[in-house]
Amino acid sequence: MIVVLFAVMYFLMIRPQKKQQQKRREQLSKIKVGDQVITIGRLHGVVDEINEAEKTVTLDCDGIYLVFDLSAIASVKQPAVAAPAANNDANATANDDHKDDAVSKSDQDATADSDAKEETKSEDK
Structure with a gap:
């Protein structure tokens, strides 16, 4: 009975979460200069620069350049x-x-x- 409970927990909770994390990692790795993004604070901007070493991204928000951590990017708008x-x-x-x-x-x-x-x-x- 306990084995069945763990199997159900794995398929309902752990596996979907891992898929979601993998999808997010792929999305962040595919970001390039010129992409339109939305931050977790719902700020819309265009990627101006990506710093892989520091894991930061510089966004152009109507002429104002802001630096965010890559983890602050919520989504990338599809062109x-x-x-x-x-x-x-x-x-x-x-x-x-x-x-x-x-x-x-x-x-x-x-x-x-x-x-x-x-x-x-x-x-x-």
């Missing part, structure tokens, strides 16, 4: 794939054109409504 980004830009441009059309129509409607109100006011006088 967007270039092909879908180009496709999204084309879609965004098309959507902007439709938005411009919608805005111009709503502007025309608003102008017509205000003109109608002014005519009503002038007739009432």
Whole structure:
């Protein structure tokens, strides 16, 4: 019975924790200059320099350079794939054109409504 209990504890607690630690180590070892990262304090920045000897990383946070321990990095943002980004830009441009059309129509409607109100006011006088 005790052996079964230890086996259950291993598969439910110890093994998943080891996998998570291994995944984190791999993530930290793959960090390179230019990656966007988030620290454990939820500070977003871009990696400017990595010092392997001291295990530190320098982040550029909108022109402010901060030095953190590598262990302070919570996650690395995944860079967007270039092909879908180009496709999204084309879609965004098309959507902007439709938005411009919608805005111009709503502007025309608003102008017509205000003109109608002014005519009503002038007739009432």
